[in-house]
Amino acid sequence: MARLLKFNIFRYNPQNPESVPHMDEFVLEETDSMTLFIALNRIREEKDSSLQFDFCCRAGICGSCGMVINGRPGLACHTKTKDLPSEITLLPLPVFQLVGDLSVDTGSWFREMYNKVESWIHTNKEFDPAAEEERMENEVAEAIYELDRCVECGCCVSACGTARLRDDFLGAVSLNRVARFVIDPRDERTDKEYYEIIGNDEGIFGCMGLLACEDVCPKHLPLQEQLAFLRRKMGITAIKNLFSRKSCK
Amino acid sequence: MQTFYTDVLVIGAGLAGERAAIEAGQAGFSTICLSLVPARRSHSSAAQGGMQAALGNSAMGEGDCPDVHFEDTVKGSDWGCDQEVARLFADAAPIEMRRLAHWGVPWNRVVPGRSKYFKGGKEFEKVEKDENRGLITARAFGGTAKWRTCYVSDGTGHSVLFTVDNRCAQLGVEVHDKTEAIALIHDGDTCYGAVVRCLKTGELRVYLAKATMIATGGFGRIYPNTTNAVVCDGGGHVAALNTGVVPMGNMEAVQFHPTGIVPTDILVTEGCRGDGGTLLDVNEERFMHIYEPEKAELASRDVVSRWMTHHIREGKGVKSPYGDHLWLDIRHLGEKHITGKLREVYEICTGFLGINPIYQLIPVRPTQHYSMGGVRTNKDGAAYGLKGLFSAGEAACWDMHGFNRLGGNSLAETVVAGGIVGRKIVEYVRGAEVSFNSVVIDDAVARERSRINGLISGTHGRENVYKVRAAMQDSLNRGANIFRNDADLTACVQELQEVLHRARRVGLASDGLGANPELSAALKIEGQVKMALMVAYGALQRTESRGSHNREDYTARNDRDWLKRTLAYWRSEGDELPTLEYEPATTVFEIPPGYRGYGKMDIIPMDGQEAGAADQSGAKTGQADQDDTDPAEAKGDE
Numbered sequence: 001m002a003r004l005l006k007f008n009i010f011r012y013n014p015q016n017p018e019s020v021p022h023m024d025e026f027v028l029e030e031t032d033s034m035t036l037f038i039a040l041n042r043i044r045e046e047k048d049s050s051l052q053f054d055f056c057c058r059a060g061i062c063g064s065c066g067m068v069i070n071g072r073p074g075l076a077c078h079t080k081t082k083d084l085p086s087e088i089t090l091l092p093l094p095v096f097q098l099v100g101d102l103s104v105d106t107g108s109w110f111r112e113m114y115n116k117v118e119s120w121i122h123t124n125k126e127f128d129p130a131a132e133e134e135r136m137e138n139e140v141a142e143a144i145y146e147l148d149r150c151v152e153c154g155c156c157v158s159a160c161g162t163a164r165l166r167d168d169f170l171g172a173v174s175l176n177r178v179a180r181f182v183i184d185p186r187d188e189r190t191d192k193e194y195y196e197i198i199g200n201d202e203g204i205f206g207c208m209g210l211l212a213c214e215d216v217c218p219k220h221l222p223l224q225e226q227l228a229f230l231r232r233k234m235g236i237t238a239i240k241n242l243f244s245r246k247s248c249k
Numbered sequence: 250m251q252t253f254y255t256d257v258l259v260i261g262a263g264l265a266g267e268r269a270a271i272e273a274g275q276a277g278f279s280t281i282c283l284s285l286v287p288a289r290r291s292h293s294s295a296a297q298g299g300m301q302a303a304l305g306n307s308a309m310g311e312g313d314c315p316d317v318h319f320e321d322t323v324k325g326s327d328w329g330c331d332q333e334v335a336r337l338f339a340d341a342a343p344i345e346m347r348r349l350a351h352w353g354v355p356w357n358r359v360v361p362g363r364s365k366y367f368k369g370g371k372e373f374e375k376v377e378k379d380e381n382r383g384l385i386t387a388r389a390f391g392g393t394a395k396w397r398t399c400y401v402s403d404g405t406g407h408s409v410l411f412t413v414d415n416r417c418a419q420l421g422v423e424v425h426d427k428t429e430a431i432a433l434i435h436d437g438d439t440c441y442g443a444v445v446r447c448l449k450t451g452e453l454r455v456y457l458a459k460a461t462m463i464a465t466g467g468f469g470r471i472y473p474n475t476t477n478a479v480v481c482d483g484g485g486h487v488a489a490l491n492t493g494v495v496p497m498g499n500m501e502a503v504q505f506h507p508t509g510i511v512p513t514d515i516l517v518t519e520g521c522r523g524d525g526g527t528l529l530d531v532n533e534e535r536f537m538h539i540y541e542p543e544k545a546e547l548a549s550r551d552v553v554s555r556w557m558t559h560h561i562r563e564g565k566g567v568k569s570p571y572g573d574h575l576w577l578d579i580r581h582l583g584e585k586h587i588t589g590k591l592r593e594v595y596e597i598c599t600g601f602l603g604i605n606p607i608y609q610l611i612p613v614r615p616t617q618h619y620s621m622g623g624v625r626t627n628k629d630g631a632a633y634g635l636k637g638l639f640s641a642g643e644a645a646c647w648d649m650h651g652f653n654r655l656g657g658n659s660l661a662e663t664v665v666a667g668g669i670v671g672r673k674i675v676e677y678v679r680g681a682e683v684s685f686n687s688v689v690i691d692d693a694v695a696r697e698r699s700r701i702n703g704l705i706s707g708t709h710g711r712e713n714v715y716k717v718r719a720a721m722q723d724s725l726n727r728g729a730n731i732f733r734n735d736a737d738l739t740a741c742v743q744e745l746q747e748v749l750h751r752a753r754r755v756g757l758a759s760d761g762l763g764a765n766p767e768l769s770a771a772l773k774i775e776g777q778v779k780m781a782l783m784v785a786y787g788a789l790q791r792t793e794s795r796g797s798h799n800r801e802d803y804t805a806r807n808d809r810d811w812l813k814r815t816l817a818y819w820r821s822e823g824d825e826l827p828t829l830e831y832e833p834a835t836t837v838f839e840i841p842p843g844y845r846g847y848g849k850m851d852i853i854p855m856d857g858q859e860a861g862a863a864d865q866s867g868a869k870t871g872q873a874d875q876d877d878t879d880p881a882e883a884k885g886d887e
Contacts, residue, residue: 015450015763032570033512035601045715049767050759054286057478059515060600061407061593062290078600099427099449100763107287107426114418121353121415133347135383136358144355145401148408152289186353 003030005081007043008089009051013100023089024048036069036076036090040102052101060218063151066093066158067102073155075218093158106154113174117197121181122189140185147180147226149219156213156223168202172213172223175204179226182233191237199234207231250694251454255281255423256678258442258458260430260485263291264406264660265642266464267413267422268667269630269674274420276675281456283445285480287426288414292466292478293663296406297518297593299388299398300661302342306359306384308375309366309396315339317394320840322649322658325392325549327796327806328842329502329621329651329814332835334628338649338658338665345665346385346399353412356385357400367525367582369538369545389523390656392549392847398657403518403593406660413664427764428454431772433461433488433638434693440638441685443488444697446772451763453697455690459683460674463489463624463632463640464667471781472617473722476509476516485644487776489624490783494634496816496830498625498646500780501787504653504797505731507553509616512571513601516618517594517611519656522546524590526579528557529610530565533576544847551653551797552848554615558731561614569612576610583607615731619643619659621650621797622784625816630670633816637681641670648814651834652796704771705761710754714771717751721778724748729785734801738789745785746825749778783817783827790829791815794850805851808842812855 005028012021026043037058044051056064058077065076068091070084081088096104113119150173157163157171178198181187198204207227214223257273259266262284273280284291305313319339323330350356361379365372368389377386390398401408417424427448434441434455442457465485469477489495507528508517522528527535528546538545540556548556557575560566566573579587579594584607587595591606598606624640625633626647632638641647642663649662703709728741752775761768793807794800812834817827842855 013763016760033602035513044766048759049715049757050762050765052764052766055479056286056290057292057295058513059295059597061295062286062292062478064286064290080601080603103764105427105449107424110287110289111418111424114415118419119415120419121351123351125351127348127351129344129348131347133350133385136350136355137383138358138360138386141355141358142402145404145408148355148401148411149404151294151407152287184353184355186351 003086004028005030005039006087007039008087009102010091011101012098013050013052014098015100030081034081036079036081037065039081040076052099052103054103061151063153066106066153066155067091068093068158073158073216075153075155078218093154095157095163096154106152109154110152113170113177116170117174117178119177121184121187123186124188134186136185140183144180144184147176147183147221150176150221151219153218155216155218159212159216161208161210161212162206166206169206170198170203172227175207175230176221176223176226179230182230191233192241195234195237195241198230199238204230204234251452253281253454253456255279255456255458257460257462257674258456259283259462259464260443261291261464261466261644262288262424262426263293263464263466263642264410264413264663265644265667266462267417268664269462269464269641269671270422271413271416271420272668272671272675273678274417274422278675278678281423281425282417283428283430283456284424284426285429285448285484288417288424289410291410292481293410293660294407295478295516296660297403297516298390298520298523298660299400299405299657300342300346300409300664301390301393301397301655301657302346302399302661303339303395303397304343304346304385304387304399305395306381307386307396308377309389310387313395313397315343318342318397321393322655323840324845325653325655325658326649326651327653327845328808328812329499329795329834331628331648332839333837334647335649336839337628337669338662341665341669342661345661345668349409349412349664350385352416354409355401357402359384359386370525370527370535370581388520389547390519391522391544391547391553392655398523400520402589403520403591409660409664429484429769430488432693432697433492434690435492435635436686436689437494439636439683441683441689444693448764448769451765451768453694455694457685457690459678459681460637460639462670462674463638463644464642465644467620467643468780469617469620471721471725471777471784473719473726474509474514475617476506476514477617482773483777483780484773486624486780487773489632490779490819491776491822492635493818493820493822495632495638496625496634496818497780497783498622498648499652499787499815500622500783500817501729501791501798501815502621502652502796503617503729503784504550504619504621505554505615506550506618507557507615508577508613509618510597510602511569511574511612511614514616515597515601516616517577517597517613518591519550521577521579521591521594524586525582526577529576529578530560531567532565533610536560536565541847548847549653550656551799554731555799557615567612572614574612574614577613578610579606580608619654621652621654622646629673630666631673637677637683639670639674641666652798700772701761701768704755704757704768707756709756711756712751712754713758714755714767714774717748717755717774718770718777720748720751721745721781725781725784729788732799732801733788735789738785741785742782742789745778745782749775749782749825752778779819779827786827787815787817787829805853807853808855808858809853812842
């Protein structure tokens, strides 16, 4: 006999003046290979067609379906119900603005982040369509990709102590993004320029080192290593800045 | 109501849409992309395998050039493509890969020296040249003469999309995510933008633009089993076909990918077979080499999918509660390769199946994967029927894929076509001044408001949208799948017509307030059923077998009568069937129709072509032409 799963789901529709935040309970019979993707769609199609949640690729690739699953941020699509107890509590990710129920607005947060950290290659070179590509060691390409694997699901930000305390903290996702450009030889920014972006409490020096970011990252990115790498690099840059300022006088 | 004005409006912020938006942004035009999801979550991100471009840097790609790529593409399309377009694509692809490298894509690079590779389960050795060290390398994919698929591990689409979206952010291209275009604003002659529903608040907005582009990807979600993301539901196509004047091209050309996992239909990349993985049956024995001695597992996707289905029909499938399937075996590639170059595959298997592919077999079956058909455009990406409307990528029928696309060609198409069409949009916008007629705009908005109110208040009925959708998917799955015939397609068309009537009576069970998901589904269901009818009716009328369109009752590829493209219109809203017209598949022939080199096929030659010219030796199976020997065209994985 299959388990009966009890889902406690956060409900609130800000567009409905009569709606107040509350929890709704739904019961489903568990099926083979059931994931939260399958379960939530069944609840919407069979029990409450107004239930809001976000899925896209449903294959753990796109990062749409971050939510708080029994107290822990994670991707719903690759969460198998057989790995959970029979009572499952689902909440929207904190930090991001709520759209409704389990759906949050990650898009606006991330687009603002791209502009803050200038999430693009800074180069003065012009592209020459007739020229051979610039060479790169395969190992370098693989190291960049390792950090480029981030899916921007927002789990690390939702699990971050500092981000919960201050709205302007960049969070591990943004710092990892900066690290990705730091190791990319095509980006001509100097340490000093990176310091301007992240050499402060909104950036690398705001991190309290709790490292829940790495614990919850569904892509298992080496966030701890990146935070340490940037902290060291920015620390050294700060000292150099200090001396260069003195020598200017 | 909020009204936005922009020079260029791009519906869809995946690779094709954003690549075109970059051209417009670079030229100084204001550009807004609309997207159901944040841009980087677009389905382009799920493409694992790579992009085909004839750079010829790798040892196994030596001697490659756009001519060879062009030839592979035309053969892959089973001569259904527009050869002028395939040529434009093949020539531009290498430059585009280099441009992406300039913008920041971390392409895998040539590592000089000896290395092992697998083909058909056997190990071989290759030697990469020292002088090519650090250039963009390539891997094997199906249906190609050379190793030509540029890749970033197995996250090519993801990495390229992040790079392209970074470039958009740099240029100030706006992305309005969580928005859905539900209708185009047009006067039957020119497109002026779109009526858009905000998926954060449910409010309607108007976007007015000099040029509008549809880049919403495929429509796999009209099938029940698809590798496509939830957002690939044909919403952009629905907006286009509802104009009555914009035709869909070759909707019957639907690709099934050989390796969707069972039961969730998530794709595992063709790169698995390209890198030497094999397909096994219930006896854990290889079988593809029996049907396709030369290319075996790496024949084109249509061919491999058909042989798999054939083999299952012969009783060689593995029984499971979710139906019969076959096995994909990558164990011999080893842990380092599987957790490195095939990491996404490893994560999908362990995460969704609880299977470790280093030691265990992966259950797979052919699954709907790619829509070769879509909004018909000319070679500039301009849609037929409306001025100021463009389309590119999987949403479009541009048409470089004909009746089957090669693996690695679609992801490459997104950026190559996005670039080409983006430049054409810039030319168009430079020359265009547009007068917006407020009556046309107000009418369009009023129509959508009335549709929404009707659905909420149940004016036409209370049919459940999810049940109607399931009925459509089920019908299409039975009638318009890998093998097709007159009886099944006729029944499918009749069923879908009944489903259409039900779709017209849909009403909401919930209140429809805010970003209500049921309302989103209900707004497009009628259009989706119309698309399903275009697929099924187009397939019924096409009495031949070509590429992925495989008729059991018309097994020959008929170049005499069917070397042409279907154009499906939904002329009047209340019609019961699409109106079909036809045009020549291509007006330029660099390569006359012939044998693909794989897939056993019977060919009825074009008038004036010698009967023997297109003949292929080798046994005809009478039903499945499959001797595609090319290494599998891996397409979908990207």
